[in-house]
Amino acid sequence: MNYTLHQLQVFLKIAQHQSITKASEELHLTQPAVSIQLKKFQDQFSIPLTEVVGRQLFITEFGKEIAEAAEKIINEVYAINYKTLSYKGKLTGRLNISVVSTGKYVIPYFLSGFMDQHRGVDLVMDVTNKSRVVESLENNEVDFAMVSVLPRKLKVNTVELMENKLYFVGSSKLNLKGKASKRQLFEELPLIFREPGSATRNAMEAFLAKIRLPSQKKIELTSNEAVKQAVIAGLGCSIMPLIGIKNELKNNDLQIIPVTGLPISTTWNLIWLKSKALSPAAEAFLEYLEKEKKGIIADVFSWIDEY
Structure with a gap:
């Protein structure tokens, strides 16, 4: 076996989405590049990881077990990186945020100062439509979601950001x-x-x-x-x-x-599940918003008052 960390990451995304197209979009790679990595990864196993029925890609039972192992390995690698930084006295971890598509014009300005202060924090941000944002929050795939309409069926905490x-x-x-x-x-x-x-x-x-x-x-x-x-x-x-x-x-x-x-x-809201156990990085981001939100709105978005 001589698979790479990159191949594990690619296969995990394919398994999560059951789609090469969606995996390529999330990884910011071309579909051919993802397909090549999948083939190289599959070549190291004598048992199929995927199967195609009609035009739909499915993950085999063996593939699902490999995907679970891949996720554990990737998380351990992240943990090693975070522990190294934490020994240096730096805030570490990952922020996972799902954002409705229009929110891409807003949320980066509330993140940039925080990310600059805490170089040990990694950011994963998925920009998609509201249905997918709510789904990722409900499935506990993210720390926060940014929406302009609160989901009715979920119990969430909210921080109001600005008018939309x-x-x-x-x-x-x-x-x-x-x-x-x-x-x-x-x-x-x-x-x-x-x-x-x-x-x-x-x-x-x-x-x-x-x-x-x-x-x-x-x-x-x-x-x-x-x-x-x-x-x-x-x-x-x-x-x-x-x-x-x-x-x-x-x-x-x-x-x-x-x-x-x-x-x-x-109103643009940053929301998270009430049952969510927030990481130190997520808690630090909320503290940052409490202190800096008004200043960011005044500096970056004052032009909105003209309309």
Whole structure:
């Protein structure tokens, strides 16, 4: 046996997701690179680790046992690194955070100072849609989650970070003659939605239901950046979080279109399970937020008050 730590890490991610595609995304590797590592790892065993049924990848019972062993080995390696640093008097450990996709414009600013102060802490951050964020929290896969809508079925502790406003936006090239009515905006213009499971999608659908104007033309995209680029290009309009369109407003690529009942206002929250036993690194991060949160908002996000 001559497998590497990297191969163990790759196989563990494949086993967790039962998908080479998802493993490659989380590891920031190409799919061919992940497939090559899987093959090299499999070549060292006479018993199959995976099997493909139809087009779906499955982990064999033997593969599941190897994945469990791989996780233990990887955790022991991390423990060695952390113990080395702790002997030097440094805070060590890992922060695992799951963040809804729009939160990527917010959470890095609340993390950067903390990570700079504590070089012995590793950060693992998964940016995905709300459904997956809540799932990872419920399965105790992460220390914290960042959401703008609190999950109803979970008992969580929360720290409020900052306000989240959503506006109706269109391309700056869109010429609205006079004051357009809601019916003109929402029935005549194509509307661009996020995918099901997105908190932004839920907010947009709730608003449309409230004003009782169903969209006649719908475009669905799977990321905030894709929606933003589509709106800039003139494919349609959308309800988008202000936090993600600062530069586009400044560069006059997008315009906020006034609509009665908007903006929708929610709050960015950092949440964790009440039953969660937080690590020293996680506890230290909460202490950091308590001391620095107001200053970070004032320094980085004061521009939001202009809208």
